[in-house]
Amino acid sequence: MQASDGRTMYYGKDDVFVYRTYARPLTVRPIPESTWTGEDGVIFAHRITFAAGGDAFFSSFAEGDNARIVATDSMKNFILRQAAAYDGATTEGLLAALGRRFLDTYAHVGEVKLSAERLPFEPALLSGADGPAPSGLVYRASRGERLRAELTLTRIADGSASLAAQESGLSELRLIKVSGSSFQGFIRDAYTTLPDSADRPLHIELDVGWRYADPEDALDAERGRYVAAAQVRDLAQQVFHARHSPSIQHLIWQIGLQLLRRFAQLEEVRFTSANRTWEAVVEPDEGGRAVYTEPRPPYGFQGLSMTRADLRREEERR
Numbered sequence: 084m085q086a087s088d089g090r091t092m093y094y095g096k097d098d099v100f101v102y103r104t105y106a107r108p109l110t111v112r113p114i115p116e117s118t119w120t121g122e123d124g125v126i127f128a129h130r131i132t133f134a135a136g137g138d139a140f141f142s143s144f145a146e147g148d149n150a151r152i153v154a155t156d157s158m159k160n161f162i163l164r165q166a167a168a169y170d171g172a173t174t175e176g177l178l179a180a181l182g183r184r185f186l187d188t189y190a191h192v193g194e195v196k197l198s199a200e201r202l203p204f205e206p207a208l209l210s211g212a213d214g215p216a217p218s219g220l221v222y223r224a225s226r227g228e229r230l231r232a233e234l235t236l237t238r239i240a241d242g243s244a245s246l247a248a249q250e251s252g253l254s255e256l257r258l259i260k261v262s263g264s265s266f267q268g269f270i271r272d273a274y275t276t277l278p279d280s281a282d283r284p285l286h287i288e289l290d291v292g293w294r295y296a297d298p299e300d301a302l303d304a305e306r307g308r309y310v311a312a313a314q315v316r317d318l319a320q321q322v323f324h325a326r327h328s329p330s331i332q333h334l335i336w337q338i339g340l341q342l343l344r345r346f347a348q349l350e351e352v353r354f355t356s357a358n359r360t361w362e363a364v365v366e367p368d369e370g371g372r373a374v375y376t377e378p379r380p381p382y383g384f385q386g387l388s389m390t391r392a393d394l395r396r397e398e399e400r401r
């Protein structure tokens with residue numbers, strides 16, 4: 084976040100835990116790679132980070148004048164109380180509503196940047212005569228992958244708020260494919276000790292990000308073009324299952340192409356991945372029985388962004 088003279092300047096509150104109940108249920112269009120089509124919104128929980136910026140705050144830094152400071156403690160209260168008023172179904176929409184309301188309330192604030200991590204809760208399944216049914220009251224806090232979202236709202240000349248940037252993503256997806264991945268054909272020289280592998284137990288950590296052509300699609304699920312992190316997860320799993328991977332580089336490329344194919348509303352997808360390939364202690368026998376352990380550091384990583392132009396080129400090539 085920058086002041087008009089180009090300097091970085093902001094302040095805010097981190098780790099604002101917001102457990103909102105009975106938000107609007109979310110429904111998304113089905114995709115072939117996933118059985119996930121929505122959630123009930125009974126527990127709509129987030130860890131939010133909120134920052135404010137703008138030239139008005141210069142005197143607080145340069146002169147110790149707090150006259151225009153909204154205390155970060157008040158920011159936390161604002162977020163918690165205003166979360167009650169949100170009547171949408173998406174994390175992105177919640178952030179936009181909070182940010183807009185803050186800019187409306189404090190006319191001297193030039194910009195707000197909000198990010199959130201969705202805290203996942205899975206419905207407890209009860210056994211019943213007709214098979215398992217969701218409790219609707221009891222939820223299980225789950226670990227693992229989660230939605231993240233970030234947006235910046237900037238005050239423009241007429242005083243209104245404009246959405247300057249928006250990105251959504253899926254963090255900390257960990258996937259293991261026990262067979263069907265290789266890594267070979269890389270440069271072999273005086274520094275090479277890694278043997279070629281025709282089949283390795285590929286364990287990866289993935290962070291997938293996406294940007295919409297029209298960010299309004301992220302804010303309002305009623306438009307029918309919201310991209311759900313659970314569908315992104317399922318699509319990534321499906322590609323990992325279906326394709327032989329010669330490297331993580333090519334695997335994330337393939338996942339990216341399929342995401343762009345499936346979600347025409349996305350302009351860009353991004354990846355950061357980490358290689359956590361299990362280390363063999365007892366090599367697999369003819370039945371695949373083996374013992375692995377955690378790899379030792381250091382770890383390899385990849386980063387990639389892809390746009391619709393990559394998908395067009397790929398489809399022309401075919």
Ligand SMILES: O=c1[nH]c(=O)c2[nH]c(=O)[nH]c2[nH]1
Nearest residue numbers: 266277329330331332358383
């Ligand atoms: O998928 C991989 N890509 C690499 O670039 C690499 N390098 C390495 O040592 N192992 C791997 N695996």
